[in-house]
Amino acid sequence: IDGKEAHRIGLANQVFSHDKLIDGAKEMARKISAMRPAAVSLTKATCRVIYDMDYHSAWRYSEACLAILNSLDADSGGPDWRKKRWLERKRH
Structure with a gap:
């Protein structure tokens, strides 16, 4: 299945285009690093x-x-x- 389908059925909580993938991963890493x-x-x-x-x-x-x-x-x-x-x- 592709990313859109994974998101639709709940296997993924976010989907990024190829050109936004690194920025999305960095943002997720920033959020995780701020957690306990x-x-x-x-x-x-x-x-x-x-x-x-x-x-x-x-x-x-x-x-x-x-x-x-x-x-x-x-x-x-x-x-x-x-x-x-x-x-x-x-x-x-």
Whole structure:
């Protein structure tokens, strides 16, 4: 299937023309780099783990991971990923 069809059926959340692809990828990278590191790491690990799971097992695993992230927020007094320490950290 092509990109437009993938977008239409929900397999892709964005579609770019060839000449806009690099700019689109850079924008997505900027958004991800501004996210809370623990959330990004756990999301990547979850994607790797659930790849071979059946739907219900993958859903339960994802819910457990979300609960972990929420408990990390509770331990730090709230969703700290928007605080300055994340947004103003040194970038390499």
